[in-house]
Amino acid sequence: MDSILVKGNGALSGVIPIAGAKNACLTLMPATLLSEEPLTLTNAPRLADVRMMTTLLQSLGAEVTSMSQGQVLAMSSHDISNLTADYDIVRKMRASILVLGPLLARFGQAVVSLPGGCAIGARPVDLHLQALEALGARLDLRDGYVHASVPGGRLKGAVIDFPLVSVGATENALMAAVLAKGTTEIRNAAREPEIVDLAHCLQKMGAQIEGEGTSTLTIQGVDRLCGATHPVVTDRIELGTYMLAPAICGGEVELLGGRLDLVAAFAEKLDAAGIQVSETVRGLKVSRGGNRVKAVDVVTAPFPGFPTDLQAQMMALMCTAEGVSVLEERIFENRFMHAPELMRMGARIEVHGGTATVTGVPRLKGAPVMATDLRASISLILAGLAAEGETVVSRVYHLDRGYERVEEKLSAVGAKIERIRGE
Numbered sequence: 001m002d003s004i005l006v007k008g009n010g011a012l013s014g015v016i017p018i019a020g021a022k023n024a025c026l027t028l029m030p031a032t033l034l035s036e037e038p039l040t041l042t043n044a045p046r047l048a049d050v051r052m053m054t055t056l057l058q059s060l061g062a063e064v065t066s067m068s069q070g071q072v073l074a075m076s077s078h079d080i081s082n083l084t085a086d087y088d089i090v091r092k093m094r095a096s097i098l099v100l101g102p103l104l105a106r107f108g109q110a111v112v113s114l115p116g117g118c119a120i121g122a123r124p125v126d127l128h129l130q131a132l133e134a135l136g137a138r139l140d141l142r143d144g145y146v147h148a149s150v151p152g153g154r155l156k157g158a159v160i161d162f163p164l165v166s167v168g169a170t171e172n173a174l175m176a177a178v179l180a181k182g183t184t185e186i187r188n189a190a191r192e193p194e195i196v197d198l199a200h201c202l203q204k205m206g207a208q209i210e211g212e213g214t215s216t217l218t219i220q221g222v223d224r225l226c227g228a229t230h231p232v233v234t235d236r237i238e239l240g241t242y243m244l245a246p247a248i249c250g251g252e253v254e255l256l257g258g259r260l261d262l263v264a265a266f267a268e269k270l271d272a273a274g275i276q277v278s279e280t281v282r283g284l285k286v287s288r289g290g291n292r293v294k295a296v297d298v299v300t301a302p303f304p305g306f307p308t309d310l311q312a313q314m315m316a317l318m319c320t321a322e323g324v325s326v327l328e329e330r331i332f333e334n335r336f337m338h339a340p341e342l343m344r345m346g347a348r349i350e351v352h353g354g355t356a357t358v359t360g361v362p363r364l365k366g367a368p369v370m371a372t373d374l375r376a377s378i379s380l381i382l383a384g385l386a387a388e389g390e391t392v393v394s395r396v397y398h399l400d401r402g403y404e405r406v407e408e409k410l411s412a413v414g415a416k417i418e419r420i421r422g423e
């Protein structure tokens, strides 16, 4: 297993390009199953999870051709020959559950493995299943799989009222509803930019959707969808992650393709902490002079609130802030696994349930630490960028799921970072 070696190396300066969003790409790719015509995605990120989704779609019989070093994905689901998503793939990537809605919508049946939990929480899919049942699917859960079918062959429009906001369940419901007969209303829908991006792609394919970006989506089902070409929206989590690099180290970095509207709540917190964020022609510029970062409190929430996927990274910034910061994680039940690792570097953190209280120290000290999940791994790298001495982050396979070319992007702005190939 590879490790990443980071050495504190002072202020950063330069430019970091931001890639297409992992969490948009992982829902846009299953959308190919909704049409027999080709769907091509541009600005796709080059990530392990995208390669895993490619493998899954190919196992169903879809053609997925990666071009331009992985930034263009040309897909065709004209010849789907298999309607079963195997456990072996689904267990490695939870987003696999997003093939369920499209398969039911177009073929009226599917067998998809239940994804199981992951490090940050149990992450059930009950809301996905409730939504699909509301649209007329019959679901039989046995031997770890969802055996789904549609009596009469075609889903029927319905009112779906989510008891809590779920990104994935909203995506599955939306992709199922676009081919259902009649009108569907999805209430308490997720408002994330990745949902908006999916809606825009489906509209290009001929879907009739209104309300994307609000809590209520209204869909008029159509009989078939055509092909399209669609650019994957900028990754707001990668953007926020790299905005924290100059915030933690000092200096000035421009994030190419950054959009303030994608990270408004996050940028407000950086501003309160004394970090300068400004819009440029090419994206966003983030800088911090000699002033020490001020501690701020954070509560994670569905979009447009503070993103849970930036909580670990924000904690890394708060470790050396002046004062005490209280971070509340309200989306997942176990998303503070980076805290004990940061404490190995000298951070002062107390975790009680979903609340972490961080008392800032002047500087962290490099240490060997272990990545436990995707966002925790990058949080440890960020902490190492400004720590005294060397930090070695092990188990970085987590990192490669959601960040492309981390060493390259951070080295380009002056960070001392390299990958140590494992056995």
Ligand code: EPZ
Pocket: 022, 023, 024, 026, 095, 121, 122, 123, 124, 125, 126, 127, 128, 129, 164, 165, 166, 167, 168, 169, 308, 309, 331, 332, 333, 374, 375, 402
């Ligand atoms: C998506 O996961 C993202 N993943 C996550 O990003 C992100 O953290 C999350 O949304 C929240 O923004 C992808 O888009 C591939 P949810 P998802 O359904 O859809 C509970 C990353 O680091 N819930 O919005 O699985 C659930 O347990 C990853 O890139 C149910 O109870 O998240 C959680 O507590 C991590 N039943 C809450 O809802 C359900 O059926 C929000 O989950 C579904 C969810």
